[in-house]
Amino acid sequence: MSIFINKKTRLIVQGITGRDGSFHAAQMKSYGTKVAGGVTPGKGGSNVAGIPVFNTVADAVEKTKANTSVIYVPPRFAADAIYEAVDAKIELVICITEGIPANDMMKVYAYVKKRGARLIGPNCPGLISPGESKVGIMPGNIVKKGNVGVVSRSGTLTYEAIWALTLAGIGQSTCIGIGGDQIIGTNFIDCLREFQNDRSTKAIVMIGEIGGSDEEEAAAFIKKKLTKPVVGFIAGRTAPADVRMGHAGAIISGSSGTAEDKVIALEKAGVPVAESPTEIPDLVKLLLSGGKPIFKSRLKPKLKKKSSTAAKKIKTKAVKKKSMVAKSFIGKSK
């Protein structure tokens, strides 16, 4: 078992004749993914690594009965590629492309939602259900089949965490990168819900970063709905405010979206947050064996102030800071 993709996934690759598309189509095929076809306008009738190429997604779906699509087309054509896939009744669209204008994505998101499809990404590494299917650009050799679900906003940082798990002998059910942009199709909560319902997943690793409030909302969801243990990691503790750290979505706006807020929210929801990706496997093992983790953000104020009332004060302050209204402002006005 796994989430979103499995042995039944029949994939088409949009942008299959491009540099990235052709390389990764071959990689996915050799991993065992059922790559049924590819799409590049004007290249219909040819083939890439033995995969038939079609002119349109509609043609490809008709001929191959594909249910999933992965997109490698350049940013200025990527929004259209998502529309095309959803219009051709593809149920799951994974968009790898980085650099799609956020305003385009607002409209795309509304369309995808209206049509009841699922979009993962954009600006994401895709996902992999070890031993079943791989869609996107994640390296297949770092994963191992098992019971831990991994969900992340990052790419290489996810690989780092997966590799640490694999080295520690901990396998994964599905590893998914949801993307580093501001507007993404699938968020942490969507993935957590799927992992909760997936029988093969016993524990979850959630890797967040600065910017937005997805992690805080995920923390509230975990507290309310999740029975499976979750280990967290948040990147960007040292990031300055109001500067975009690579990912379009990784920006602390004014006082909102800080790593500190996210760590506090997660630990309040009973999610221990690792300080290094290499600590993740030990925390997973600890939680799976029923052990009690140490919540560092809860400790710090007490250690400093040595008085529980002072610690309480600090906590309430931190909660206040996260008021919903303050969060939705980008930048400070003058």
Next chain:
Amino acid sequence: MKIHEYQAKELFKQAGIPVPEGKVATDVAEVVSIAEEYKKPVMVKSQVHVGGRGKAGGIKYAENPESAKILAQQILGMKIKGLTVKKVLVTVAEDILSEAYVGIILDRNTKTPVIMVSSAGGMDIEEVAAKTPHKIFKMSIDPVEGLQPFQAKILAYKLYRDIGQVREASDIITKMYNLFWEYDASLIEINPLITNQSGRVIALDAKFNVDDNGLFRNSEIEKMRDLDAEDPSEIEARDGGLSFVRLDGNIGCIVNGAGLAMATMDLVKRYGGEPANFLDIGGSSNPQKVVTAMKIILEDPKVRAILFNIFGGITRCDDVANGIVAAFEELKPQVPVVVRLTGTNEEKAHKILKKVKLPYGETLDEVVKKAIELAGIAA
């Protein structure tokens, strides 16, 4: 990308949003001649990409050209939050009867543009939101249907009672919304939106941030980029296809992937060091990118050690290793360089690196600790 107030007001003017008459100046004589031309009291406003210009003394009122001269001397060249003022906007001073706030942002939660209005204008809006959230009214706009006239009217009625002013304000809001889409903005803000003695609604200030991802279709915005206002290394990095942010520390970091780059910086701090930068060499691993990355980091005299943390996926470790060797030949770095290359073509990379014999870290934690240790020795 941010544009200056005077540039944003130019866009406002083209769109038909009323702004005070004004011109930009780069030296004192220009300021004086603009003030003389207007024959009215003027505002001298520093043009730098930071908030809080007013509080920092970067916005001043001048009764006449003589006082404009004195103020221009003070403001031009002053530093606001580390940025030197190189330009000022000189505008006709307006009489202010009321101050409001209007802003459009891309809201990540609702995945729609959200328009916010508040009658508490002229203040830091984050502060208003924190202290008196009831004074802010927000409306999420359907990105497909767009802003409807009745919605603009509802928003305008939150600010004004007079129907003339409501019409002017809803017209301004509609034009702001259109600009938001036309230029791929992520934020457009008027704070304050004022009414003057003759009852007109005017945008006294303008803040306009655009999405970098939309710049390919907004060449007129790209032309507004103020290279003077940017760190030269950051410009060099952007031209070289790198994502780079300068920080205050002394450990240079070269990493692939934004998330991993942030995590690496965090570990530097955790083990007692201070990162000198954020640097993501990106997905493809052209060796030239590595040379550029190293060159940019070495330009910073504070740097005492450089660490490479590469987790090869699409990025091939051998490409990065070739880049490191080339960088050593070309730049001859005088600070220790610590390397960790793992993943795709790792073995090949290690063979290539034998040419330069660098200290190596097996894990992420190890490479960070080693860099901090060597930085200590180098200092």
